[in-house]
Amino acid sequence: MKARVLSGVQPSGQLHLGNYLGALKNWAEIQSNYESIFCIVDLHAITVYQDPKELAEKIRETAALFIAAGIDPQESSIVVQSSVSGHAELAWMLTCVTPLGWLNRMTQYKAKAEKQETVGAGLLQYPVLMAADILVYQAKIVPVGEDQSQHLELARDIAQRFNSMYGDTFVMPETRLPAVGARIMGLDDPTTKMSKSVSGTNHAIALLDEPSIVRKKIARATTDSQPAVDPENMGPGVANLFTIAHACDPFITKNSVAGMRYGDFKKLVAEAVVSRLEPIQRKYREITADRGYIDSVLLEGQRRVLPIAENTIRNAKRAMGLYVANR
Ligand code: AMP
Ligand code: TRP
Numbered sequence: 001m002k003a004r005v006l007s008g009v010q011p012s013g014q015l016h017l018g019n020y021l022g023a024l025k026n027w028a029e030i031q032s033n034y035e036s037i038f039c040i041v042d043l044h045a046i047t048v049y050q051d052p053k054e055l056a057e058k059i060r061e062t063a064a065l066f067i068a069a070g071i072d073p074q075e076s077s078i079v080v081q082s083s084v085s086g087h088a089e090l091a092w093m094l095t096c097v098t099p100l101g102w103l104n105r106m107t108q109y110k111a112k113a114e115k116q117e118t119v120g121a122g123l124l125q126y127p128v129l130m131a132a133d134i135l136v137y138q139a140k141i142v143p144v145g146e147d148q149s150q151h152l153e154l155a156r157d158i159a160q161r162f163n164s165m166y167g168d169t170f171v172m173p174e175t176r177l178p179a180v181g182a183r184i185m186g187l188d189d190p191t192t193k194m195s196k197s198v199s200g201t202n203h204a205i206a207l208l209d210e211p212s213i214v215r216k217k218i219a220r221a222t223t224d225s226q227p228a229v230d231p232e233n234m235g236p237g238v239a240n241l242f243t244i245a246h247a248c249d250p251f252i253t254k255n256s257v258a259g260m261r262y263g264d265f266k267k268l269v270a271e272a273v274v275s276r277l278e279p280i281q282r283k284y285r286e287i288t289a290d291r292g293y294i295d296s297v298l299l300e301g302q303r304r305v306l307p308i309a310e311n312t313i314r315n316a317k318r319a320m321g322l323y324v325a326n327r
Contacts, residue, residue: 013196022145
């Protein structure tokens, strides 16, 4: 039997090159070796306010981008988190075995909470729900970008604690980072990670940005005061552009860019990105032209994974002594 893979992306903001290189590209590459489930985590998105109309659209847009980026809906299940109630149900059970101190330590929580006037309790619970996403399917492998490593360690800690309190119930999940692109930085500021929630026109490259926009953003990306690329001594901005280019086109190597003037280097990077995104954008347009297609994919995804989640919920309930009907 193939090992199970699970991962997710929030349907908030615009999916960007960091999401692609850190997550989606890796998913597409490994999907055929595993039984894969890829989630659009709408329940995570609402931990900060989302405009309801926009969120409903973003869920479908994100699903279409999964497919456009190479996720094959025949091979992998594409699932909206809220369409399988086991995620939220298990999250509550796990909440009850999670010490508050573990959640207060999460760096992403601390960073997000700082930006909010009032901090919703969901923001603190966010990583417990993430643990539930993984454990409800007994996933073995979780391919994510580096920013999720701490959340995954927590998921393991929660699984272990549940298992030791109530008996072996959950498989221990492993983190799988991509070899290149696990942490793509902002173009405007190469010391902060590229993120959906940072505003500013020159921060992120959206997967649906037109070629002219991609070229403009890369031309304006922050570098340093050197005139040309020194592969042994790249500043953070140049190193980030190099990572992006190499992840998009493995033929671009440190040797091949050595000594290039920054202007020419940026053009090379921009063309590598444009060529990577072009087929994704074409596929996206094809998919979204058919209004019913995405809904049918999401319904099929839900249908396939529902029995797995229901089985885990039943086991977790029994382990805890909650009510399970005798049938
Ligand atoms: P999010 O945008 O927070 O829903 O993230 C979805 C996936 O993309 C997760 O696996 C993240 O680790 C990954 N990801 C997000 N931002 C980046 C980034 N700047 N570099 C690499 N991976 C990222
Ligand atoms: N929290 C993740 C992020 O923002 C998304 C996510 C939710 C996830 N549930 C998951 C990733 C389960 C991997 C596994 O990047």
